[in-house]
Amino acid sequence: MRHVTLYLGAGLIGVIVAMAVVGTFWTPYPPDAVVGPGLQPPSAEHWLGTDGLGGDIFSRLLSGARICLLIGIGSVVAAAVVGVPVGIFSGMVRGWVGEIPARLSDILYGFPALLLAILFAAALGGSTWTATMAIALASIPAFVRIARAATLQVMSQGYIEAARVSGTPRTAVAARHVLPNIAPAVGVQLSVSVGLAILAEAGLSYLGLGSGPETPTWGRMLREAQTYVFSAPQLALWPGLAIAVATLGFNLLGDGLRDLLDPRLREIR
Amino acid sequence: MRRARTLGIVAALLLSTLLGACTQPLEQDTGASTLEIGATGEPAGLDMITVSGAGTPFVLLYNVYETLVKLDGDGNIRPLLASEWTTSQDNTVYTFTLDHGARFASGTDVTAAAVVASFERSRSDEATDQIRAKWAVVDAIEAIGDDTVEVTLTQASNRWLYEMTGPAGIVADPTGDADLNTSPAGSGPYEFVSWDEGASIELRANDGYWGTPARFDEVTFRYYADPNAMNTAMLAGQLDIISNLTTPQAIEQFADESRFKVYEGTTDGEVVLGFNHRTEALQDLKVGQAINHAIDRQALVDAVWGGKGTLIGSMVPPTDPWYEDLSDTYPYDPDEARRLLAEAGYADGLTLRLRVPNLPYGPPSGRFVAAQLEEVGITVELDELEFPARWLELVFTNHDYDMTVVAHVEPRDLDAFANPDYYWGYDNPRFQRLIAEADAGTWEEQVTKLQEAARILAEDAAADWLFLLPNIVVTTTDISGIQANQISLSFDLTTIAARS
Numbered sequence: 028m029r030h031v032t033l034y035l036g037a038g039l040i041g042v043i044v045a046m047a048v049v050g051t052f053w054t055p056y057p058p059d060a061v062v063g064p065g066l067q068p069p070s071a072e073h074w075l076g077t078d079g080l081g082g083d084i085f086s087r088l089l090s091g092a093r094i095c096l097l098i099g100i101g102s103v104v105a106a107a108v109v110g111v112p113v114g115i116f117s118g119m120v121r122g123w124v125g126e127i128p129a130r131l132s133d134i135l136y137g138f139p140a141l142l143l144a145i146l147f148a149a150a151l152g153g154s155t156w157t158a159t160m161a162i163a164l165a166s167i168p169a170f171v172r173i174a175r176a177a178t179l180q181v182m183s184q185g186y187i188e189a190a191r192v193s194g195t196p197r198t199a200v201a202a203r204h205v206l207p208n209i210a211p212a213v214g215v216q217l218s219v220s221v222g223l224a225i226l227a228e229a230g231l232s233y234l235g236l237g238s239g240p241e242t243p244t245w246g247r248m249l250r251e252a253q254t255y256v257f258s259a260p261q262l263a264l265w266p267g268l269a270i271a272v273a274t275l276g277f278n279l280l281g282d283g284l285r286d287l288l289d290p291r292l293r294e295i296r
Numbered sequence: 297m298r299r300a301r302t303l304g305i306v307a308a309l310l311l312s313t314l315l316g317a318c319t320q321p322l323e324q325d326t327g328a329s330t331l332e333i334g335a336t337g338e339p340a341g342l343d344m345i346t347v348s349g350a351g352t353p354f355v356l357l358y359n360v361y362e363t364l365v366k367l368d369g370d371g372n373i374r375p376l377l378a379s380e381w382t383t384s385q386d387n388t389v390y391t392f393t394l395d396h397g398a399r400f401a402s403g404t405d406v407t408a409a410a411v412v413a414s415f416e417r418s419r420s421d422e423a424t425d426q427i428r429a430k431w432a433v434v435d436a437i438e439a440i441g442d443d444t445v446e447v448t449l450t451q452a453s454n455r456w457l458y459e460m461t462g463p464a465g466i467v468a469d470p471t472g473d474a475d476l477n478t479s480p481a482g483s484g485p486y487e488f489v490s491w492d493e494g495a496s497i498e499l500r501a502n503d504g505y506w507g508t509p510a511r512f513d514e515v516t517f518r519y520y521a522d523p524n525a526m527n528t529a530m531l532a533g534q535l536d537i538i539s540n541l542t543t544p545q546a547i548e549q550f551a552d553e554s555r556f557k558v559y560e561g562t563t564d565g566e567v568v569l570g571f572n573h574r575t576e577a578l579q580d581l582k583v584g585q586a587i588n589h590a591i592d593r594q595a596l597v598d599a600v601w602g603g604k605g606t607l608i609g610s611m612v613p614p615t616d617p618w619y620e621d622l623s624d625t626y627p628y629d630p631d632e633a634r635r636l637l638a639e640a641g642y643a644d645g646l647t648l649r650l651r652v653p654n655l656p657y658g659p660p661s662g663r664f665v666a667a668q669l670e671e672v673g674i675t676v677e678l679d680e681l682e683f684p685a686r687w688l689e690l691v692f693t694n695h696d697y698d699m700t701v702v703a704h705v706e707p708r709d710l711d712a713f714a715n716p717d718y719y720w721g722y723d724n725p726r727f728q729r730l731i732a733e734a735d736a737g738t739w740e741e742q743v744t745k746l747q748e749a750a751r752i753l754a755e756d757a758a759a760d761w762l763f764l765l766p767n768i769v770v771t772t773t774d775i776s777g778i779q780a781n782q783i784s785l786s787f788d789l790t791t792i793a794a795r796s
Contacts, residue, residue, distance in 0.1 A: 061599065082667075255545055
């Protein structure tokens with residue numbers, strides 16, 4: 028079977044997306060409500076049991092899927108919207124003018140992504156918005172790098188020279204010739220970055236720097252489970268599993284896309 | 297579930313034993329008796345006059361430093377450095393007679409001059425605002441001869457003598473090192489040895505102690521940033537005592553009675569769902585009462601604090617002489633809450649901001665309270681603030697909140713409600729008068745007036761007292777003499793002994 032990672036990745040993401048869609052319209056109980064005694068084992072009423080405060084774990088898990096996808100995809104798209112044009116610019120313009128954005132983004136790359144996000148979220152206080160911004164900021168350098176490398180490769184092709192000789196403006200070259208040709212590389216990076224962003228969001232929430240307490244994110248659920256790590260270790264299992272499935276899904280999808288679109292891209296990464 | 301728990305404990309045990317084996321060579325038995333105490337709040341400095349925080353007196357009060365009078369395990373004031381004291385007819389002049397045998401660890405006598413020097417320092421600009429405030433009522437401090445100290449107050453104050461049992465009343469060795477912040481010097485049964493910042497404080501027995509000799513040769517307070525690490529160290533046998541278990545959910549780990557003894561007592565830490573009385577809706581008595589009726593406090597303690605904690609109903613812990621059980625003033629009754637809200641004109645709903653600090657009890661209490669208030673039609677905007685900086689700025693200083701949840705751990709802090717500028721903004725002249733009269737009156741008057749004051753707070757629904765933090769002490773089975781209730785600020789070593 029070919030493209031097994033692609034299908035597996037898409038399948039796992041499908042599970043998360045389905046959870047997010049269902050969770051938006053229906054949860055067995057309100058995710059914020061206290062619905063009974065705490066630490067109940069799984070039962071017919073509470074499919075995954077209740078957490079320490081008596082909230083329904085399944086409801087919280089469902090409603091956490093939406094925020095996880097929202098922040099994961101939102102931040103990465105924002106990062107791509109900024110990073111890709113910068114990368115293309117830096118790849119097309121020769122000399123120091125093109126070098127500057129590339130070096131700046133290298134400096135940004137020098138900071139560990141999660142640390143950068145923590146710094147950002149700590150300075151502005153934790154919320155869904157700052158978490159998204161922080162993760163977006165930390166994801167930008169990867170897009171600059173990928174876009175620049177792919178652009179440099181494209182720029183050496185004959186058709187670019189032909190377009191330039193015929194007087195096509197640079198912006199038109201970028202839009203018509205460069206962007207479509209680097210799209211596969213960017214697409215792969217998008218998928219991989221979403222996986223990392225979901226992990227980063229869980230990390231920020233776990234540290235209390237993510238969405239507010241009214242939003243039951245998976246990272247927050249992990250944090251709440253920490254108190255019960257010896258007495259009720261199953262509390263950490265469900266959000267941990269959900270984070271693992273989402274991250275793995277996007278990573279596998281990224282790998283699968285790379286194999287599908289352009290096997291040579293493997294050299295770049 | 298049971299198997300999972302056992303597995304977890306086995307894994308933790310294995311891990312801690314391995315780690316222990318790597319870092320600490322097994323101690324040789326030298327015949328010296330040692331005591332290893334696990335603790336959480338490390339001091340910020342060692343001079344409790346110039347450095348605030350409960351971490352410093354926890355280690356040093358009564359152990360290294362002594363006071364003229366001492367608070368015993370039942371909350372009574374007892375002689376310590378002063379063998380006796382008398383008061384003038386109008387209770388404004390206190391005359392203390394020092395114990396003749398009292399000596400500092402350096403060997404010099406505890407003289408009246410040394411006491412006056414310490415007291416003057418304690419009320420000077422050098423001291424923290426908190427310490428200095430305890431001396432506000434004092435007019436003059438005088439040494440009469442070598443062994444008598446006379447303190448004159450501007451007005452009678454029951455509170456003042458009580459404060460003398462705490463950090464404000466410690467007597468330091470005037471011949472000791474200049475910097476008490478790094479080398480504390482007192483007259484207690486233990487001497488300070490060293491402070492390994494971020495890790496531990498070591499004390500050793502004061503061989504020339506003037507009172508009952510210390511029962512241990514060496515005592516070490518070990519500090520843990522992560523309570524789970526402290527629990528693991530206890531399970532691994534590296535500690536003799538956990539001075540306060542801050543994760544009551546973990547208490548089951550110490551269920552093995554052949555190895556551990558668990559003491560459950562009370563503290564002075566009232567976990568208060570505080571109302572901002574400047575918020576329009578919360579100025580209405582019915583709204584405050586509705587909130588009190590809407591929250592099932594027993595269920596909250598069960599969910600948030602492992603069921604460990606006492607329901608109090610007002611700002612008085614059971615260890616204070618004027619305690620009355622007021623926890624039934626507003627029984628859990630959502631229908632009554634809805635009715636009161638409707639009467640107050642909020643039948644269509646009400647939105648309040650609940651801003652909790654990110655302390656262990658904060659977010660879970662916030663979530664629980666929010667869920668229960670939503671049930672009766674109050675929409676809660678829950679917000680988590682970093683403690684101390686953000687919480688102090690927004691809630692405590694700027695009063696930019698409607699409700700918050702904070703544990704008030706200072707002893708006898710009922711009078712915090714008498715200050716209308718405090719962050720709650722509770723302003724009741726009758727309450728303020730009672731507090732003042734209680735301070736100036738006789739002992740019996742103090743008790744009855746403070747009882748009345750506590751009842752007023754409950755009737756006014758000035759706040760919702762969610763629960764009183766428990767004091768959970770875990771020891772190995774050979775330790776005895778633990779005081780279950782944390783009444784003073786000291787972890788008093790003088791009553792603790794080990795069977796060997």
